[in-house]
Amino acid sequence: MSFHHLLARSRPFSSSFLCSRGIFSTASLNKNRKSGVPKITPFRTKPLTYEEAVPPSRINVRKGWLSFNTTNLHEEKRAGETTFEDFLVRRFLIGTWHRSLASEVVIKRRHNMVILSFLVSMERLLPRQVYFLQGYTERLLSGWLKMPVKVELQTVASQRDMVFKKI
Amino acid sequence: MASNSVGRWIRSRRLLSFVKSPEFRAEKTSYSSQQCLLHSSSKSMNEESNDLSNQKEATTESEDFRVYQIEGLKKAPSAKRAEQWSKRAPPPRYHSMPIDQDWTNVWPTATTFKWSAIPFPVRQGYVENSSENESVIPSKYANLELMKGPNFLHLTPGHVKKHCKAIKHFCTKWPEGLQTEEDCHKHFPLESITADYVFAGPTLTDDRARKACIKFKLSDLDLDYHAKDKFIRLVGDRYDSATDEVTFESDRCPLKSQNLEYVKFLLTAVYFESWKIEEWEQRKELSDMEKYNWDINKSSKTCLSLLKTIKEIDNASGNETSKLKYLPEDVQDSSSVYDLSEIHQYKTAVEELVNDGENVETLTSYKLAVEKLLNLKTDV
Numbered sequence: 001m002s003f004h005h006l007l008a009r010s011r012p013f014s015s016s017f018l019c020s021r022g023i024f025s026t027a028s029l030n031k032n033r034k035s036g037v038p039k040i041t042p043f044r045t046k047p048l049t050y051e052e053a054v055p056p057s058r059i060n061v062r063k064g065w066l067s068f069n070t071t072n073l074h075e076e077k078r079a080g081e082t083t084f085e086d087f088l089v090r091r092f093l094i095g096t097w098h099r100s101l102a103s104e105v106v107i108k109r110r111h112n113m114v115i116l117s118f119l120v121s122m123e124r125l126l127p128r129q130v131y132f133l134q135g136y137t138e139r140l141l142s143g144w145l146k147m148p149v150k151v152e153l154q155t156v157a158s159q160r161d162m163v164f165k166k167i
Numbered sequence: 168m169a170s171n172s173v174g175r176w177i178r179s180r181r182l183l184s185f186v187k188s189p190e191f192r193a194e195k196t197s198y199s200s201q202q203c204l205l206h207s208s209s210k211s212m213n214e215e216s217n218d219l220s221n222q223k224e225a226t227t228e229s230e231d232f233r234v235y236q237i238e239g240l241k242k243a244p245s246a247k248r249a250e251q252w253s254k255r256a257p258p259p260r261y262h263s264m265p266i267d268q269d270w271t272n273v274w275p276t277a278t279t280f281k282w283s284a285i286p287f288p289v290r291q292g293y294v295e296n297s298s299e300n301e302s303v304i305p306s307k308y309a310n311l312e313l314m315k316g317p318n319f320l321h322l323t324p325g326h327v328k329k330h331c332k333a334i335k336h337f338c339t340k341w342p343e344g345l346q347t348e349e350d351c352h353k354h355f356p357l358e359s360i361t362a363d364y365v366f367a368g369p370t371l372t373d374d375r376a377r378k379a380c381i382k383f384k385l386s387d388l389d390l391d392y393h394a395k396d397k398f399i400r401l402v403g404d405r406y407d408s409a410t411d412e413v414t415f416e417s418d419r420c421p422l423k424s425q426n427l428e429y430v431k432f433l434l435t436a437v438y439f440e441s442w443k444i445e446e447w448e449q450r451k452e453l454s455d456m457e458k459y460n461w462d463i464n465k466s467s468k469t470c471l472s473l474l475k476t477i478k479e480i481d482n483a484s485g486n487e488t489s490k491l492k493y494l495p496e497d498v499q500d501s502s503s504v505y506d507l508s509e510i511h512q513y514k515t516a517v518e519e520l521v522n523d524g525e526n527v528e529t530l531t532s533y534k535l536a537v538e539k540l541l542n543l544k545t546d547v
Contacts, residue, residue, distance in 0.1 A: 050292055051311055053299065062293040064315035069367040078368050103311045108279075109367030117279040117314045146369040152279040156309045164292075165299040 040167045047163040051104050069109040082109070085145055089116065096137055100125050102162050114145060117152045121159045130155065259283035271329055274320045282307040285320075289313060356387040359430075361423055379426035380416040381434065388438060396457055398441040459521035461514040462505075470513065470540075471501055491542055512536045 036056040038048065054063045067086050071079040086107050093105050093116070103119040116137070120130060134151045141149040156162060260283050264273070273284060282289075291312045292305040307313055345351050360380040364373035385406065390398060399406050406413050415430040453463065461467055474491075478498045481490045493509055504510060516536035520529045537543070 044298075049311075050300075050305060054293070063312060066315070068315075068317075071367065076366055078366075082367070102309070106279075106311065106315050108317075110277075111365065111367065112369055112371060115279065119309060119311060119314075152281075152314075154279075154281060154283070154309075154314070161309045164305065 038167060044166050047160075047166050049103060049162045050164040053164045053167075066104050067107045069107075088144070089114075089141060092141065093118065093137065096133060102156050102159055109147075112147045114141070114147050114149045115152055116141075116149065117154075119162065120153050120155050121157075121162075122155045123158050261286040269325070270320075270323055271325045277317070277321045280307075280313040280316075280318050280320075282310065282313070352384075356383055358382040359427060361427065377421060377423050377426055378416070378418040379423055379430055380414060381427075381430045382412055382414050383434075385411050385413055390438075390441065393444065394441040398437060400457075401437050401441060459518055461518050466517055467505075467514070470510070471504060474498060474504060509536075509539050513540045 034055070038046065038052060040046075051063065051066075059065060067082075069082050070076050071082045089107060090105050094101060097118075097120060100121050100123070101118060102121040105116055105118045108115040108117070122130075125133075130153075134153065138149050138151050264286050285307060289307045290304040291307075291310055292300075294300055294302050294304055296302065305312070345354065358381065360382065361376070362378065363376050365371075366373065385395065385398065388398070402413055402415075405415060415433050417426045417430050417433075420426045420429055456463075474494060475498050477491055478494055481494075493507060495503055495507075498504055513536040516529070516533040520533050523529055
């Protein structure tokens with residue numbers, strides 16, 4: 001079958017075809033899609049933490065940043081490296097504190113020190129496990145990042161304590 | 168929540184719950200029955216019969232109808248209770264804090280906000296309506312917002328006092344005779360400027376820190392007119408005429424100390440170079456002059472010849488009123504003419520007019536100088 005024959009059999013490339021495939025490129029149709037803004041469920045059953053409930057547009061108004069470092073200041077270096085390291089640290093913590101990480105991870109950098117603060121839910125963990133994981137996190141990340149890493153965590157009794165609103 | 172006492176607390180709670188739990192009771196009973204068996208060898212007959220009757224009772228009990236237990240109807244004591252007890256966190260530390268405690272021991276260094284160690288109520292967050300946290304601003308418990316920002320709980324007056332006390336040992340007295348800025352400038356005329364950079368990263372070194380700079384006032388150097396002129400020409404735009412300051416800056420070497428040494432070398436080299444007078448410098452012409460100098464310009468010769476002509480005319484006419492009275496008898500000696508105050512005033516006025524440009528002051532002084540020189544009357 002030749003290429004021209006195939007082309008003749010294919011559907012015409014019209015606006016109605018685009019609509020039927022669900023491809024939209026106009027701004028007005030994308031107005032309700034925003035990153036970091038969760039969708040409302042029919043019976044408002046989805047629990048959100050304060051961090052999730054406040055949209056990214058309110059950062060520095062109603063909520064603070066999650067990364068504190070000097071690299072994004074004027075004429076400072078290592079912006080890319082720091083961003084990637086933060087990404088790595090967050091991924092590592094989600095895996096290490098699996099199902100127990102109650103909040104986002106706040107990464108503060110002072111000089112060559114990295115301070116990680118987050119909330120841990122004690123539903124599935126014993127205190128000694130928390131101590132182990134804390135040391136494990138500090139040791140491994142210090143080795144990878146070539147910086148002393150300090151974990152300043154706090155515990156919450158349950159993940160339910162973190163619920164700020166339900167949507 | 169990390170401390171040894173906490174661990175002990177948890178262990179004791181677990182033991183307590185174990186005593187209360189049904190497993191413990193079951194173990195206890197089994198132990199007593201074993202005891203009975205051990206003692207049975209030395210037991211009397213009636214004791215044995217007692218044992219037998221007990222066994223009988225047990226058999227009659229087991230022969231009774233079993234009662235069907237509907238699952239979930241009666242609430243059985245939870246087996247997980249012990250585990251739950253062990254998991255429960257100890258009460259927050261602020262409950263057991265005395266009101267007259269030393270806060271510097273509670274919060275010795277900079278650390279993340281810890282709700283369990285804060286003895287006062289804090290809230291942070293924003294609630295829009297009643298659907299959010301029952302329209303109450305989130306408290307300090309489980310509040311990530313409070314953990315985000317830096318806090319100053321490690322910098323209370325008590326902390327600062329302790330820090331000062333600790334570092335006072337290393338402080339020395341301010342040196343005598345350096346009370347004012349002028350004193351400092353007099354004794355230390357050379358100012359060196361370097362910078363260290365503090366930033367977040369795995370290394371504390373920064374290649375921007377290698378830059379070194381020295382600053383000094385040109386008047387502090389021992390220079391004559393030629394040397395000063397040559398110095399300014401050599402350093403170019405490193406000299407600021409408005410503040411009379413020279414700045415040498417370098418970042419060509421990899422280390423700060425090397426750059427500092429280099430700029431000091433530059434200063435030495437330029438200083439000695441400016442004192443030298445090369446052979447070609449003798450051939451400096453009027454157009455090469457850095458500024459207007461009346462003595463070597465045509466204006467001085469014209470002025471002298473004019474005064475000579477005036478003197479000749481004065482001598483010939485004999486009219487006393489129109490004579491220039493300040494002129495000496497012998498005008499052929501040019502040095503005596505140049506020393507006259509009228510000539511000196513004219514010289515200054517012309518130099519100012521050419522060097523500083525035409526403005527109200529220079530033009531007025533020029534006018535006055537000319538009037539005086541030629542004995543002109545403006546009110547006529």
